Amino acid sequence: MNVPNLLTMSRFVLIPVFLALFLDGHPIWALIVVFAAGITDMLDGYIARRSGLVTQIGIMLDPLADKLMMLAVVGALLAAGEIPWLAAGAMAFREVGMIAFGTFFHFRGKRTVPANSFGKLTTVIYYLAIVLLILDRPGGVVALWIAVGLSFVTSFVYLASFKELNGETKSA
Numbered sequence: 001m002n003v004p005n006l007l008t009m010s011r012f013v014l015i016p017v018f019l020a021l022f023l024d025g026h027p028i029w030a031l032i033v034v035f036a037a038g039i040t041d042m043l044d045g046y047i048a049r050r051s052g053l054v055t056q057i058g059i060m061l062d063p064l065a066d067k068l069m070m071l072a073v074v075g076a077l078l079a080a081g082e083i084p085w086l087a088a089g090a091m092a093f094r095e096v097g098m099i100a101f102g103t104f105f106h107f108r109g110k111r112t113v114p115a116n117s118f119g120k121l122t123t124v125i126y127y128l129a130i131v132l133l134i135l136d137r138p139g140g141v142v143a144l145w146i147a148v149g150l151s152f153v154t155s156f157v158y159l160a161s162f163k164e165l166n167g168e169t170k171s172a
Helices: 003-023 027-051 056-079 085-106 117-134 140-165
Strands: none
Touching (some): 027 117, 056 085
């Protein structure tokens, strides 16, 4: 197990830590855990690419860890009454769909689409929404809806890129 994969695995451990802190009434500490997960996400990708340590397990587990953390945050915010059911449902639908899609095609030997600017922008807006919501600041739900909308646009961009990367586009 290399360093990038250990960093990815640490994000799985941070999920119950976030939930325990948030649900026990420690939102600032919970937010710090979310940011720690975000930092490990940036670090593991950087280290893996820079050091030639990209592995198939890392390619599969990295987005899974991200999506599960996001689902945990959404679930906690929903349980706290901070976000509407519809937003949580849309996010959960998209995240679970992406997990299923990624897993299904990973085990069929298809190549994974690397992160793009739409995905990175979506992540930034999600983090902004999370900060605003956890700190009980105005604009959190609006930012969340923007992120939800952008996440679906991003999904279609990834789907088109996936088809192109794996030679599944139709030629005229």
